[in-house]
Amino acid sequence: MEQLGELELLMEKSFGEEAALPAELFQKKVVSSFPKTVLTGGMDNRYLVLAVDIVQNEEGNHEKHLIITAHQSLEYKDRCILRNDWCSVPVEPGDIIHLEGDCTAGTWIIDKHFGYLILYPDMLISGTSIASSIRCMRRAVLSETFRGSDPATRQMLIGTVLHEVFQKAISNSFAPEKLQELAFQTIQEIKHLKEMYRLNLNQDEIKQEVEEYLPSFSKWAGDFMHKNTLTDFPQMQLSLPSNDGKNNSTCNIEVVNSVDIEESIWSPRFGLKGKIDVTVGVKIHRGCKTKYKIMPLELKTGKESNSIEHRSQVVLYTLLSQERRADPEAGWLLYLKTGQMYPVPANHLDKRELLKLRNQMAFFLFHRISKSASGQKTQLASLPQIIEEEKTCKYCSQMGNCALYSRAVEQHTDDSSVPIIMLPKIKEETQHLKLSHLEYFRLWCLMLTLESQSKDNRKNHQNIWLMPASKMEESGNCIGNLIRTKHVKTVGDGQYLHNFLRKNGTIPVTNLMAGDRIILSGEERPLFALSRGYVKEINMTTVTCLLDRNLSILPESTLLRLDQEEKNCDIDTPLGNLSKLMENTDVSKKLRDLIIDFREPQFISYLSSVLPHDAKDTVACILKGLNKPQRQAMKKVLLSKDYTLIVGMPGTGKTTTICTLLPAPEQVEKGGVSNITEAKLLVFLTSIFIKAGSNPSDIGIIAPYRQQLKIINDLLAHSSIGMVEVNTVDKYQGRDKSIILVSFVRSNKDGTLGELLKDWRRLNVAITRAKHKLILLGCVPSLNCYPPLEKLFYHLNSEKLISFLFCNMKVFVTYWEIFQEDKALFSLPFHTRAVSPLASACGLYFVCYKSSAWLDCEDNFYLKGTK
Ligand code: SF4
Ligand code: CA
Numbered sequence: 066m067e068q069l070g071e072l073e074l075l076m077e078k079s080f081g082e083e084a085a086l087p088a089e090l091f092q093k094k095v096v097s098s099f100p101k102t103v104l105t106g107g108m109d110n111r112y113l114v115l116a117v118d119i120v121q122n123e124e125g126n127h128e129k130h131l132i133i134t135a136h137q138s139l140e141y142k143d144r145c146i147l148r149n150d151w152c153s154v155p156v157e158p159g160d161i162i163h164l165e166g167d168c169t170a171g172t173w174i175i176d177k178h179f180g181y182l183i184l185y186p187d188m189l190i191s192g193t194s195i196a197s198s199i200r201c202m203r204r205a206v207l208s209e210t211f212r213g214s215d216p217a218t219r220q221m222l223i224g225t226v227l228h229e230v231f232q233k234a235i236s237n238s239f240a241p242e243k244l245q246e247l248a249f250q251t252i253q254e255i256k257h258l259k260e261m262y263r264l265n266l267n268q269d270e271i272k273q274e275v276e277e278y279l280p281s282f283s284k285w286a287g288d289f290m291h292k293n294t295l296t297d298f299p300q301m302q303l304s305l306p307s308n309d310g311k312n313n314s315t316c317n318i319e320v321v322n323s324v325d326i327e328e329s330i331w332s333p334r335f336g337l338k339g340k341i342d343v344t345v346g347v348k349i350h351r352g353c354k355t356k357y358k359i360m361p362l363e364l365k366t367g368k369e370s371n372s373i374e375h376r377s378q379v380v381l382y383t384l385l386s387q388e389r390r391a392d393p394e395a396g397w398l399l400y401l402k403t404g405q406m407y408p409v410p411a412n413h414l415d416k417r418e419l420l421k422l423r424n425q426m427a428f429f430l431f432h433r434i435s436k437s438a439s440g441q442k443t444q445l446a447s448l449p450q451i452i453e454e455e456k457t458c459k460y461c462s463q464m465g466n467c468a469l470y471s472r473a474v475e476q477h478t479d480d481s482s483v484p485i486i487m488l489p490k491i492k493e494e495t496q497h498l499k500l501s502h503l504e505y506f507r508l509w510c511l512m513l514t515l516e517s518q519s520k521d522n523r524k525n526h527q528n529i530w531l532m533p534a535s536k537m538e539e540s541g542n543c544i545g546n547l548i549r550t551k552h553v554k555t556v557g558d559g560q561y562l563h564n565f566l567r568k569n570g571t572i573p574v575t576n577l578m579a580g581d582r583i584i585l586s587g588e589e590r591p592l593f594a595l596s597r598g599y600v601k602e603i604n605m606t607t608v609t610c611l612l613d614r615n616l617s618i619l620p621e622s623t624l625l626r627l628d629q630e631e632k633n634c635d636i637d638t639p640l641g642n643l644s645k646l647m648e649n650t651d652v653s654k655k656l657r658d659l660i661i662d663f664r665e666p667q668f669i670s671y672l673s674s675v676l677p678h679d680a681k682d683t684v685a686c687i688l689k690g691l692n693k694p695q696r697q698a699m700k701k702v703l704l705s706k707d708y709t710l711i712v713g714m715p716g717t718g719k720t721t722t723i724c725t726l727l728p729a730p731e732q733v734e735k736g737g738v739s740n741i742t743e744a745k746l747l748v749f750l751t752s753i754f755i756k757a758g759s760n761p762s763d764i765g766i767i768a769p770y771r772q773q774l775k776i777i778n779d780l781l782a783h784s785s786i787g788m789v790e791v792n793t794v795d796k797y798q799g800r801d802k803s804i805i806l807v808s809f810v811r812s813n814k815d816g817t818l819g820e821l822l823k824d825w826r827r828l829n830v831a832i833t834r835a836k837h838k839l840i841l842l843g844c845v846p847s848l849n850c851y852p853p854l855e856k857l858f859y860h861l862n863s864e865k866l867i868s869f870l871f872c873n874m875k876v877f878v879t880y881w882e883i884f885q886e887d888k889a890l891f892s893l894p895f896h897t898r899a900v901s902p903l904a905s906a907c908g909l910y911f912v913c914y915k916s917s918a919w920l921d922c923e924d925n926f927y928l929k930g931t932k
Contacts, residue, residue, distance in 0.1 A: 108590065109186070109333050109530060110135060114160045115142065119152075127152050133162070143168065148176035150421065155428045156184055163334060181335075181417065184424040185431050187527045189331055189338035192381035195423050196374045200457050202422075202449035206429045207463040207470070211644045212637045222260050224366040226251050226275055227401050228342060231282060231364055235323040235343055239286035244279045248272070262756040269758055278366075281404035289320040289406065298350065301408050316351040318408075324359050329614075330385040331594045333530045336423060338594075341382050345397070361386055361396040369400040376409045377419055383411040384420075389591045425449075433514050445474045445511050453484040466644055468494035473503040474510065497649045498657075505661045509643050517636040526630075529586050530593055534626040541576035544608060545588055545626040553617040561615040562601070565608045565625060572605055579603060581629055585612060588624040595619075597630065659707055666707035672700065695722045737772035738819065740810045744773060747808050747842055748780040751789055754804055761787040765802035767794055767831050769819075773810050794827045797834050805835035809843030818851050825853045832857075 112133040122128050129147040145164060147154060156162060164173050166180025175182050190209070198205035226248075233247045251257065252272055261268055288299050298317040325344040332338065343362040348355050361382035365375055379396035386393050395410040435446035448470060458464060468491040471483060483491065495503070528537055534545020547565040554562040563585075577583070577600055585596045598612035608627065646653055646660070658664040684703075688696050695718055702709045713719045747766060754764060766789060768774050777791050790802070797805075811818050832839060849855045 110163045111186070111531070112143070112145075112162050112164060114156055114158055114162060115139075116158055117156060122148075129154070129156070131156065131162075143171045143173065145173040145175065145182070147182065148174065150177060151175050151182060154182055154184060154421065154424050156182070161185060161187065163336070165334070177417070178413070181420050182424070183334070183336045183420065185427045186333055186336040187531075188336055188427050188430060189333065189526075190336060190423055190426055190430075192337060192339035192378050192385065195337075195381060195419060195426060196378040198422050198426050199374055199377060200454075201452050201461065202425060202429070203451060203467060204457075204461055204463045205426055206448050207466045209426075209430060210433075211463070211466050211640055217260060217264065219264055219266060220367070222257065222264065222266070223271065223274055226257060226271070227278055227366045228364050230275065230279075231401060232323075232326045232343060234282060234286075235345075236326070239283050239290070241279065241283055244282055245276070248275050248279060251275075258753065258757050262753055265756070267758055278401050281402060285399065285404035285406065288404070289318060316349045319348040319350065320362075321346040321348050321357070325618075327614075328389075329594060329596070330388050331526075331530075332385050332388040333527075333593070334388065335384045335420065336427060337381060337385055339382060339385050341385065344386070347397075358393055359386070359390055360393040363396065363398050364401055365398065366401050369403050369405055371398065371407050376407075377415070379409040380411045380415045381419055384416060388593070434511075434518065443511075443515070445507065445514060447475050451483050451487050453486060455486060458487070458490065464490075465494055465648065467491075469498075469503075469506060469644070469647055470510075472498075473506045497654075498647060499662070502647060502657055502661055506643060506647055510640070513636045513640055513643070526584075526594075529584065529626075529628050530590075534588055537626075537628065538573050538575070541574065542629040543626060544572060544575055544577060545624070547608065547625045547627065548623070549616060549619065549621060549625065550607075551621070553615055555615065556611065559613055560598075561612050563610050563612055563616060565610065565627070566606060568624065572603065572608065575603075577603060577608075577627065577629055582631075583610060583627045584630050585610065585616070586626050586628065587619075588626050592619075592623070592625075600627075666705060666709065668701070668704040668706060670704075672703060691722065692718070698722050738770045738810055739772040739776050740808070740812055741776060743808050743810060743812070743842055743844075744776045744780055747777060747806055748784060748786070750806060750840060750842070751781075752784065752786055755786055759804060761789045763803035764789045764806070765797065765804070765834065766791040766806050766808070767797060767834070768808040768810060769794060769827070770810055773808060777808070794831045798830055801834050801836050803836050804838045804840070805831075806840045807831050807842060809841065809848055812844035812847050818847070823851055828853060828857075
C-alpha cells in the first residue's frame with residue numbers, strides 16, 4: 066500500500082466510502098493534481114469533477130450526483146445530477162466534463178429528455194469512429210489506437226475517387242459529359258495513380274467501375290437540383306419542428322448549392338471532430354412556406370443500407386455543424402450507387418445515445434494504462450470486450466490487432482475473458498508469432514502509450530480553443546491577429562498558398578519557422594482548425610503558408626491565428642509500425658528476426674562482389690572526403706545485407722557519413738557521364754506508367770550519354786517492365802512516342818553541362834518527341850546554368866506548364882536498395898508539391914530534385930519506426 070500516493074488511495078476508494086473522507090482535503094487534492102487544467106464556464110464548460118456519489122431517489126432509482134467546479138480556487142461549486150441512463154457514464158473524481166442543458170441555481174440536471182454530459186470534451190473523437198463503435202466498441206478503440214495500420218483497399222480507392230468526382234460536380238455540373246470528364250481527371254491524379262499501382266490495379270478497370278456510378282449522380286441531380294416547379298422536387302417526410310408547431314409534415318426538398326466541401330470541423334463542445342463530405346444549402350418547401358437550411362450531406366459508395374451506422378454518422382455531423390452555424394436538425398445520406406437520398410432527422414434520443422457511446426469510447430481511450438490488481442505494476446488496460454458476433458468479426462479490419470492485443474496484453478490482465486467461439490480465430494491470427502514477439506508487442510505498446518500520455522499529445526490542440534492567441538503567443542508557438550491578404554494561389558493537388566499579415570504591427574517573436582506544421586484557425590470560436598499545412602516563409606510582417614484548403618471563401622477581415630502542430634509526440638506512426646511488424650508477411654518476419662530475436666545482421670565478404678568493377682573510381686572519389694572511421698563505416702554499409710548501425714559520439718560525423726552514402730550526383734567515368742539515381746528514378750517512373758496501363762512500346766526514354774543509357778537498360782532488364790526504347794536524342798529524330806521521359810544526367814556543383822546538353826538543336830528534338838506526356842528529369846540548379854534551359858524552365862513555369870514533383874532522393878534510394886520488389890518500392894513517400902492542374906492536363910511534368918538539399922523529410926516510412 067505504501068507505493069500508492071495519498072491521491073491514488075483516495076481515487077481507489079469506492080463511491081460508498083467517499084462520504085467518509087474529509088471532503089475538503091479530497092477536493093483540494095484533486096484540484097492540486099490538475100494545476101494546469103483550464104476551467105471555464107459558458108460555451109465550453111470545463112468543469113472539474115470533485116466528487117461522485119450514487120444516491121437512490123424517491124422512486125427507488127439510482128442517480129449519480131456530481132460535485133463540480135469551474136474555478137481553480139474551489140470557491141464556487143456546482144452540482145450535477147445524472148438521471149436515467151446517464152447514471153452509467155463512467156465519470157470519476159478528477160475528470161473534466163462539459164455539460165449541455167440548463168443550470169438552475171447551481172444545479173444541472175441531465176436526464177433522458179434533456180441535457181448531455183460530455184466526458185473529456187477536449188478529446189475530439191471522429192464521427193466515423195463513434196458510428197463504428199455501435200457494432201463493436203473494441204474495434205473503434207483499436208482503430209483509434211492503431212491508426213497507421215489499416216490497409217488501403219480497392220474499394221477505398223474507388224470510394225475516394227467517387228467522393229471527389231461528386232464533390233467536384235456539385236459545384237460544377239452533373240451533365241453526363243462533364244461527369245465523364247471529371248471522372249477521367251480525378252483518376253489521373255497522381256495520388257490515385259500511385260494508389261492504383263500499389264494495389265496492382267488497372268486504370269481502365271477503375272475507370273469503368275467509376276463510370277458505372279455516373280448515371281446515378283445525374284439522376285440525383287435531376288431529382289434534387291434542377292426543376293422548374295417546386296412540386297417537382299421529391300417529397301420527403303422530414304420531421305423538423307416547423308413554425309406552426311406541427312412536427313410531421315411532408316415537404317419538397319431542393320438542394321440549392323454546395324456551401325463547402327470536406328468541411329473540417331472540431332467541436333470541443335461535444336468532443337467530436339470530422340469532415341463533412343458536402344455541406345449543402347437546402348430549401349425545404351412545406352406548403353407555401355420555404356425554409357433555407359445549411360445541412361450536412363454524407364456520401365456513401367457501398368451498398369445502400371440506410372444502416373444505423375450510416376445514419377448515426379449523419380446525426381453526429383449535425384452536432385458538428387452546430388459549431389459553425391444554426392442547428393441543421395437533420396442531415397442527408399446519399400448512396401452514390403443508386404442516387405437514393407435519405408433524410409436523417411437528428412432527434413434528442415439519437416444524439417443522446419451517440420454521445421453516450423462517445424463517452425464510453427473516450428473513457429477507454431483515456432484509461433489505456435492501469436495498475437495490476439496488486440497495485441504494483443503499471444500495465445496496459447484491457448480493451449472493450451471481444452464481441453460474440455462472427456459476422457462482424459469476419460469483416461473487421463482490426464481483426465489482427467484485436468487478436469494480438471488479446472493474446473499479448475489481455476491474457477496477462479486479471480479481467481480478460483474471450484468468447485469461446487473466438488478462441489480458435491485468435492489463435493489462428495497469432496500463431497505465426499513467438500512468445501518473444503508477443504512480449505515485444507506488449508512492452509512497446511505500453512511504452513508508447515505511456516509516452517503519449519506523458520507528453521500529452523492533445524494539449525497542444527486544446528490550446529487552440531482554451532487559450533486566446535494573445536496568451537499563446539507568449540510560448541512562441543502561435544501567431545494571432547493575422548488577416549489574409551487578397552490573393553490565394555492554387556498550387557495544385559489540394560495545396561493553396563496563402564499570405565497573412567499581422568493586423569497591427571509586426572509579427573511577434575516566435576519559434577515558428579519555415580517548414581513547421583501548423584493549424585490555422587479563426588480567432589473567433591466557430592473557426593477552429595479551418596485548415597492544416599505548413600509555414601513556407603516568415604518575416605517581420607508576413608507569414609506565407611501552404612494550406613490544404615482554399616480560405617478565400619472567408620471574409621477578408623476574419624482574424625486568424627496559426628498554431629504550431631507538434632508532430633514529434635505523435636505515436637500513431639510507431640504504433641502502426643508495431644502492428645505491421647507483427648503481420649504474417651515475409652518482410653515483417655525478416656524484421657522480427659532482426660529486431661526482436663536479434664538475428665545478427667549479415668554481411669558480404671568482399672566489396673568486389675557488390676560493386677561493379679568500373680565503379681571503383683567513383684567509390685574512391687566518394688570516400689576521399691572522409692576520415693578513417695567514416696570510411697570504415699561506409700565500407701560496412703556497402704557490405705551489409707540487412708542493416709548497419711552507425712554509432713558515434715555527437716560531432717564525430719555520422720550525418721556526414723550517411724549523407725555521403727546517399728548522393729544523387731552524376732558520375733564521370735571512362736565510359737562517360739552517368740547518374741545512377743536519376744536512372745533509378747526514371748525506371749521507377751516508367752514502371753508507374755506501365756502499371757497504370759500504358760503499353761511499353763508507347764514509351765520512350767532519352768538520355769544524352771551512352772553510359773546513362775547503359776545503366777537504364779541494365780535496370781530495365783532487371784525489372785518486370787518489358788521492352789521500352791532507350792536511346793540518344795539523335796535516334797529519336799523524326800519520330801515520336803506517346804510518352805517521353807528525358808534524363809538530363811548532369812548534376813554537379815560547378816555547373817558543368819558538357820557539350821552534348823548545350824546543343825540547343827538536340828534539346829529541341831528531345832522536348833518535341835512526346836505526343837501526350839513529356840517528363841523531364843533533372844537537377845534544376847545544375848541545368849539552370851545553361852541559359853536556353855533556364856529560359857525554357859522560366860517560360861514553362863510562367864505558363865504554369867510545369868509540375869514540380871519534389872522527390873526525397875534520400876528515402877528513394879534507401880527504398881530502392883532495401884526492397885527491390887516493386888510493391889514495397891511504391892510505398893515510398895513521393896510528394897507532390899505544386900502540381901498545376903493545367904500541366905497535368907497538357908501532359909507535361911518536370912521531376913526536379915536537388916542532390917544535396919533534401920526537400921521535405923518525411924519520417925513516415927516503415928524503416929524508421931522500426932530501426
Ligand atoms: Fe470487435 Fe470482432 Fe473486430 Fe475484435 S475482431 S475488434 S471483436 S469486430
Ligand atoms: Ca462518406
